[in-house]
Amino acid sequence: MEKADQSEYTPRIVVLYCHNAVSSPAELREGSYQSKGVDAYFAALPCSSKIESSYLLKIIADGADGVVVAACPEGHCQFMVGNCRAEKRINYTRSLLDSIGMGAERLTIEKEKDLTAKDLLELALNRLETLKILGPNPMRGAEK
Amino acid sequence: MIIAEWKPLPELVDKLKGYKRVLVAGCATCVAECAAGGEREVETLAPLLRMALKKEGYDVTVNTKTLERQCEWEFVESLAELVPDIDAVVSLACGIGVQAVAERFPDLAVYPGVNTTSLAIRQEPGLWLARCAACGDCVLGETFGFCPVARCAKSLSNGPCGGTRKEGKCEVNEELDCVWHQIYERAKARGKVDQLLKVRKPRNWSNSGHGGPKRMVREDLRS
DSSP: OOOOOGGGOOOEEEEEEETTSBSOTTTOOOEEEEETTEEEEEEEESSGGGOOHHHHHHHHHTTOSEEEEEEOOTTOOTTSSHHHHHHHHHHHHHHHHHHTTSOGGGEEEEEOSSBOHHHHHHHHHTTHHHHHHHOSOTTTTOOO | OEEEEEOOHHHHHHHHTTOSEEEEEEESSHHHHTTSSSHHHHHHHHHHHHHHHHHTTOOOEEEEEEESOTTSHHHHGGGTTTGGGOSEEEEOSOHHHHHHHHHHSTTSEEEESEEEEEEEEEEETTEEEEEEOOOSSOOTTTTTTOOHHHHSTTOOSSOOOTTOOTTSBOSSOTTSBOHHHHHHHHHHHTTOGGGGGSOOOOOOGGGSGGGSSOOOOOGGGOO
């Protein structure tokens, strides 16, 4: 794989957020958000437990450099244990990514509440350093 | 149900190097119940294979299809329309399904994506325990519903051995229940411990896998 010029590398990060973890779900716009050094895409989930390993892996196989799942803090899930289930699935998916050398760090979960669009963008920005170390997703340009 | 576990991904990826069009074929029955080869696992494995092979420098198209059962010819036949467009199949079915696909499409490279391990029950979410060894000489009627062939580490017909731990656990693994302890406790609860005093004769192993591949025939069902 050719090493990309890191100075021009803008990681693409998909932020999947539980709509109960954000302060104003009706006002938060899903879609692309650009900021300095990051190309983010926000998508809402009815609960973080709605994620499946297959969805997360498809997002990465389709070229995303990183995925952040924003879940409710423990004890705040409206479905009792949805956030705990999400965390288990994410840990399992991270192990799968690791086993093929893609890097478990491409996928993370953050548990917070009353998140705003600015907070979600901040979660994506927090991943920049790690993702730059991992380098661009080799699947970029190979989307099928 | 038949239990299977994913093969290590590097082993699988190594087999698929060089193929351009791969089909991941699942089975919606036993291996779906044990979270190894149903639609969910098929859709999980497909992007993993794409990524792993791309990382190794191989561009590959990975398609998916989950059959109702891979051990029935009628369902296997539904792969026929896909076969002209694929070079290899990764089957997430048990060994029966893998062989059925390979037999129906002998010119196609068919690889097992799982290791078939046992006949088991889902004890609780995420935990499966072996319950049957398909030994061909069932003794459950004499052992109060516990199978000593599948559940005793030594497959003893006349247990327990001398290694049972105080808490009724197996000497091989302290997390395993000693099945002969369980047999005794159930016999005692039913007031039938005396039935366990009878020495059971050596088992008829000729009806197990040792006698060659099993073959069952029911003439009344044959065409």
